[in-house]
Amino acid sequence: MALVLPGLALPHLQVAEALAALGPTPRAALGDLLGVSGTESARGLDEALGTLADHALVWPDGEGLLRMAAPLRQAWQTPLGLDAPLARLLADMTSEELRRMLVALGVRTTGNTKQQRLTALVDHHSDAERVAEVVAGAPAVTRELLERLAGHETEQPESQTEFTILGAPGVPLSDSEPGARWALERGLLVQDHRRYGATRMPAEVALALRGADWHAPFEPVPPSVRSTPVTPAEADQEAAAAATAFAAHAASVLAVCSASPPTRLKSGGVGAREMSRIGKAAQCDDIVVRLALETAYHAGLLARDGSQVAATKGYDAWAQREPAEQLTALLQAWRTLPLTPAQARDEDGKVLPAIAGSPPCEGCAQARDGLLTAAAHLPAGQGAKSAAELGPLVAWYRPLADQLPQDSTPFATLAREAELLGVVGRGALSCIGAALQADDVEALAAACQRLLPTATRAARFGADLTAVVTGTPSAQLASLLDTVADREAGGTASVWRFSPGSVRRALDAGRTPEAIAADLAAVAVGALPQPLTYLINDTARSHGRMRVTSAASVIHGEEPALLAELAAHRKLAGLGLRLLAPTVLVSRIPLDKTVAALRAAGYAPVAESADGTVRVEQNRHRRAATPVPHPRAPGGTSSRQGTSARTKGSLAAVDVGALAAKLQAAPPVAPEPDPASGIPFGTDTEEIVAGHARLLSLTDVRQLAHAIDKGQDVTIEYVAASGSRTVRTLSELDLDPPYLYAWCHLRDDERVFTLSRIHGVMPA
CATH class of the missing domain: 3.30.70 (Alpha-Beta Plaits)
Incomplete structure (x- = not known):
C-alpha cells in the first residue's frame, strides 16, 4: 500500500477518498458525491476506478457495491472531512439510549431490540430531507453549532491540486456547549455514552447539512499549461546543448575534487565554502556543483574518506570515457536519487551541505517521476512556455510528491535540474527524457550518443596566451591544459589562459620547458604562437635560480x-x-x-640557541612525588598485614560449594537504578543509543534511552545538517537506528533526527 499510493494521480486519490468516506456503495452514489456529470467526468471516474482495480485497491462485489481494501481506508482518518457512519459511532450505545433518541426524533419502531432500534435510527439519518427537517426545527443556537461543525471539517486547501490526509476525527466539545445537548439527544452529534472524549458528527448528518449542491473535489482532467509549438528536433537540439555543457562542467567539478578533495563538515557533507571553491575552480554555478556532486556520489565516483570526500577508482575509469558515456552514468544516478540534489536550503532558509547523508526522501523521487510523466503527457508537438510551468502538472500526476521549501513556484528547482541535464528541452521531453521516463538504459545510452559530440582532443592556441577547446575536452587534453594554464570558462567551449604562474606550476611538477612545448604542439591546431613559446622559455630561465631546503x-x-x-x-x-x-x-x-x-660517535659538539649563542645545559634532578600512606587497619595493625590476616581467615571459614549453590538459586537481579536520576543502568535501548550517539555523555545516553522506553518528553541539543545548533523538545519518540522519529514542538511537526547529531539531553 505504501508503495502504490505515492504513484497515483490526483483523481485516483480523490475517488479513493470519496469511497473511503461512503463505505461500500454503488457506483451511481459515488458519482453523485463526486459531482460526475457529463461524458468527460464519467470517463475520468471509470479510468480512476480501473487504475485502482488494477492495483487491487477497489473492486465491485456481487451485490453491485464498490468495495475497497481495508488498509486503503485507513489512509484517511477523516476522508472528505467526514467522521465515521452513524452505525459505527452508536455501536457502544445501550438499547435504552437508542430508544430515547428515537423518541426525541418522533420515530416509531416495530421492534424493541438494540439492533432494530439502531437500524431505524440509521435509516432516519440516511434520509437527507428528514435530517434537514429535524435541523430546521432545532433551536437557533443548535443550528449554528451543527452548521459550524459541518463546515469546520470540510475546509479545503487553497489549491485543489493539493492532497492532504486530514487529522483525527471529532472536535473538543462538551455537552454543556449551548445547543449541544439538543443535538446529542437526537443523534445528530454523538459522544461516548460515558460522556468522555470528543463530540463527533456522523457522516450522514454532515452530508445532509452540506446540502445536495455540495460535491467532493474531483479533477479528472489535468490542469492546463501555457504551451508553444515545439518539434522533437527542436527539443533535442536544446537538450543537446544543455547536456553537452553539463557533461563538461561535471567533468571539471570531479577533476577538481580528484586533485583537491573537499573537506567534510563536522556535521557531515560538503559545506558552502568548499562548494564555492569547487565552483570557482570549475567555472560553474552552485546548482551545477550540487548536481554533479550528488549524482557522482550516488554513481560511486566519489566516496567519503575520513574527513574528506575523495574520488574513487571508478572515477579514473569514468574520466577516460567519452562524454556521452559519462553523462549516461550521471543520468542513471539522477533518475534513482532519493533526494533533490539541487535543494540548497531547508524549511528554515538555512544553507544545506551536499552529500550530507540525509534520510531517503520518497516524495523527492516521486516528484522526479511526476515531472517525467507530466512532460510525456503534453500534446504532441507542444511544449511548456517554460519548464517551471510544468509544476501544476507534476502536482496533479503525483499529489504526494514533496515540494522544496525554497521554491516559490512548485517544483521549479526540479524543472531547472531537468533543463540542465538535457532531460527537458524548450519545455518538452527530449529523447534523453523519454528514455529516462521509460526506464530504458539502452535507449538512454543511444540518446546520449546521438546528442553529445565526441570528446575534443585538439585546442586552438591564440597570441593572447589563451587556449580554446570547443565541445567537451578529452581527459588527457583537460589534464594537460589544467597543468600548464588556468581555466577561465567552461561549457560548450572551454577557455584556458597561460601566465608565468601557470607555467611555473608545470615546471614545479617536474616538467621541462622542452616537454611542455612538445606536448602543447602535439594537441595544437597549427603551430604554437610565438608569445606562448617566449613565455615558456622566459619562465624556465628564471625557474630554480634559488633553492630552498628543509633542515631540522x-x-x-x-x-x-x-x-x-x-x-x-x-x-x-x-x-x-x-x-x-x-x-x-x-x-x-x-x-x-x-x-x-x-x-x-665520539665528538664534542655544543648546542646553539636561536640567537646564535651557546646554550648552557643544566642538569635537572628528578624527584618522585610524595607517596600516599596506606590506610590504617582497625586495631592499629598496618593495612597490608591486617588485610592478609583477614583474607586467610575468611577463606578458611567459607564453604565454597554452599556459596555456589546459593548463587545459582538466587533470582535474577534487575538493573539497579541510578541513585541520582532513578534511571536503570544497562538497558538494551541504552546500548543502541550509545552505539550511535557517540557525542553524548553516559548520563545523557541514559536520559534519552529512558525517555524512549517510557514514552516521555525530552529536550535535546541538536546540530542540524547545516551546522546550526538548536534546542528542541520532542514527544512520541520512535527509535529506528541511526534515526530518531519524534514530534518536534519547535517546528510543530514530525521530524527525523540523526542520533549522531544529538549533542545534549535534558528533561523536558
Missing part, C-alpha cells in the same frame, strides 16, 4: 675537513647529513637528537 638542525664549524669527515661517517648516516658549504652541514634530525648522536 644545522651543523657548522671552522674546519672544513672535520665537517667532511662527519658527512662521510657511517655511524652518522641516520642523521641524513648533507654538505651545503665547506663549513655548513644540514641534518634531518632535530637538534637534541643530532647532538646526542654526535657525542655517541
